[in-house]
Amino acid sequence: MTETDDAWFAGVDPGDAAAAAAAIREAAADEPRDWPALAVESGFAAEEAEYYDRLHAATVDAAREAARAAGRADDQQLIHALRAMDDAERTANELAERLEEWAGALLDVDADATGLDFAAVVAAHEPADATEERAVSLAQRAVDLRDERDDLRAFVERRAPEVAPNLAEMAGPVLAARLISLAGGLESLAKKPAGTVQVLGAEDALFAHLRGHAPSPKHGVIFTHEFVRGTRPDDRGSAARALAGKLAIAARIDHYAGERRASVHEDLRERMETIRARAESESDETTDGDDGGEVAGGDGAADAEVDDE
Amino acid sequence: MSELPAGVERRTVAGEARLTTAGEPVYGEPTVDDRRVWDAGRSKLGAMLELGMDTRLAGGEKLLYLGAASGTTVSHVADFAGPTYAVEFAPRPVRDLVDVAESRPNLFPLLADARRPREYAGVVESGLDCIVQDVATRGQAEVANRNAQFLADDGLLLAAIKARSEDVVAEPQAVFEDVRATLSGSYEILETERLEPYHDDHLGVVARKR
Numbered sequence: 001m002t003e004t005d006d007a008w009f010a011g012v013d014p015g016d017a018a019a020a021a022a023a024i025r026e027a028a029a030d031e032p033r034d035w036p037a038l039a040v041e042s043g044f045a046a047e048e049a050e051y052y053d054r055l056h057a058a059t060v061d062a063a064r065e066a067a068r069a070a071g072r073a074d075d076q077q078l079i080h081a082l083r084a085m086d087d088a089e090r091t092a093n094e095l096a097e098r099l100e101e102w103a104g105a106l107l108d109v110d111a112d113a114t115g116l117d118f119a120a121v122v123a124a125h126e127p128a129d130a131t132e133e134r135a136v137s138l139a140q141r142a143v144d145l146r147d148e149r150d151d152l153r154a155f156v157e158r159r160a161p162e163v164a165p166n167l168a169e170m171a172g173p174v175l176a177a178r179l180i181s182l183a184g185g186l187e188s189l190a191k192k193p194a195g196t197v198q199v200l201g202a203e204d205a206l207f208a209h210l211r212g213h214a215p216s217p218k219h220g221v222i223f224t225h226e227f228v229r230g231t232r233p234d235d236r237g238s239a240a241r242a243l244a245g246k247l248a249i250a251a252r253i254d255h256y257a258g259e260r261r262a263s264v265h266e267d268l269r270e271r272m273e274t275i276r277a278r279a280e281s282e283s284d285e286t287t288d289g290d291d292g293g294e295v296a297g298g299d300g301a302a303d304a305e306v307d308d309e
Numbered sequence: 310m311s312e313l314p315a316g317v318e319r320r321t322v323a324g325e326a327r328l329t330t331a332g333e334p335v336y337g338e339p340t341v342d343d344r345r346v347w348d349a350g351r352s353k354l355g356a357m358l359e360l361g362m363d364t365r366l367a368g369g370e371k372l373l374y375l376g377a378a379s380g381t382t383v384s385h386v387a388d389f390a391g392p393t394y395a396v397e398f399a400p401r402p403v404r405d406l407v408d409v410a411e412s413r414p415n416l417f418p419l420l421a422d423a424r425r426p427r428e429y430a431g432v433v434e435s436g437l438d439c440i441v442q443d444v445a446t447r448g449q450a451e452v453a454n455r456n457a458q459f460l461a462d463d464g465l466l467l468a469a470i471k472a473r474s475e476d477v478v479a480e481p482q483a484v485f486e487d488v489r490a491t492l493s494g495s496y497e498i499l500e501t502e503r504l505e506p507y508h509d510d511h512l513g514v515v516a517r518k519r
């Protein structure tokens with residue numbers, strides 16, 4: 001019966017709906033098998049049709065419960081996960097640097113790889129003495145930490161659309177989480193004017209500007225968004241302002257309504273098309289008062305649009 | 310134009326030939342002769358059929374659908390396919406997906422991450438006829454490769470690849486080349502076609518497991 005050990009129905013009483021749903025949620029297996037045939041063979045169901053009926057009842061219950069449980073996910077958990085992801089990445093890279101210095105001199109390893117790739121090479125090395133053992137062990141920690149970073153990223157990608165569906169769709173899940181983290185929560189992000197959203201993550205540059213040392217920053221972390229990065233430098237200020245305006249609206253819809261709104265995404269696409277079309281007809285450019293990178297209000301308009309929804 | 314799977318039929322709606330399937334309506338889609346209109350503008354697989362790609366679907370397949378979202382497309386798929394496993398990792402759309410599945414005994418919703426087949430390999434059976442994939446996330450080709458283990462020899466992959474999910478600034482053409490190369494690790498590519506005008510910067514892929 002070892003063949004069915006990994007089956008979701010292994011050890012499940014077919015009459016026990018709660019147990020069946022729990023088993024679906026906990027099931028994990030190295031590889032799939034012909035579960036319907038094995039279920040009939042092991043007596044879980046009399047025939048395949050009955051198996052599929054039981055599978056249907058169990059998966060529907062399990063998915064409903066799992067979705068409900070995850071629905072309680074809140075923005076603070078998302079923030080912790082995102083910050084932990086950044087910490088894991090930074091620390092993994094620091095350890096990798098240390099290793100390059102240490103193991104690079106100590107071990108005879110192929111030095112083509114750098115950073116964490118180098119750490120992975122070192123981790124696979126067979127240590128010959130106590131010193132090498134320490135270096136190899138440290139390399140393994142660095143590699144594990146990188147895997148943890150990847151898992152945290154996957155978690156953030158999965159949770160951000162749940163916490164803030166519109167913001168995650170517009171910004172991408174990781175940038176959405178970053179904005180929520182920088183604001184300290186979805187509610188406080190929803191209360192920020194668009195001009196603040198535009199420069200979140202550029203606080204240092206903003207303070208320098210306010211003290212009169214530097215030009216006003218055009219964008220903070222939203223620079224990583226393709227609408228800003230992929231726009232030619234002259235128009236990035238406009239692009240950042242338009243994007244920030246829509247992100248602010250998206251955050252408000254997510255906080256106050258909590259459901260997806262197609263119109264805000266459509267609006268942003270149109271705005272961006274206009275800005276990019278302008279770049280294409282750049283030769284006879286005329287100033288339309290919307291250029292330049294100053295951080296401007298724009299939230300009055302944004303508010304009006306939220307009311308329109 | 311390739312043949313439609315049994316269970317998918319064209320009907321004339323407002324003077325236009327539209328794809329339809331028979332089943333319980335789910336998202337307020339229009340119906341004609343008790344059949345549900347399948348909108349290619351809201352469904353990549355619908356667009357692949359509408360564009361005449363040879364999906365090789367005959368109807369009645371056992372299949373795995375990756376990226377089911379709230380079930381718009383997979384509801385139509387379950388109307389003509391056999392046992393249909395639907396994987397979606399965002400909890401919010403899964404709530405709607407569960408409603409869609411409730412009236413379809415052959416549709417099995419799973420809240421799971423398609424990058425981690427281990428999570429559902431104890432539920433989804435082996436030897437499937439087809440994988441339909443629409444995950445719109447980075448690493449789409451890798452997702453397809455990891456899930457090839459569920460397919461029978463010669464099993465089919467029908468995937469919609471969204472260029473912007475891989476790289477927001479790169480030329481779609483370049484992204485699609487990379488995707489093709491990665492996919493060829495586990496699949497033989499039979500046909501690809503851009504999904505315009507239904508979906509911008511998406512590539513429809515028909516491939517067979519190696």
Ligand SMILES: C[S@@+](CC[C@H](N)C(=O)[O-])C[C@H]1O[C@@H](n2cnc3c(N)ncnc32)[C@H](O)[C@@H]1O
Nearest residue numbers: 376378381382397398399422423443444445446
């Ligand atoms: C374009 S939508 C799919 C629309 C759907 N196929 C339809 O036509 O009705 C992409 C979906 O893939 C999901 N997704 C992205 N990455 C995923 C992953 N790793 N595992 C499972 N689902 C994923 C997203 O949450 C989203 O709901």
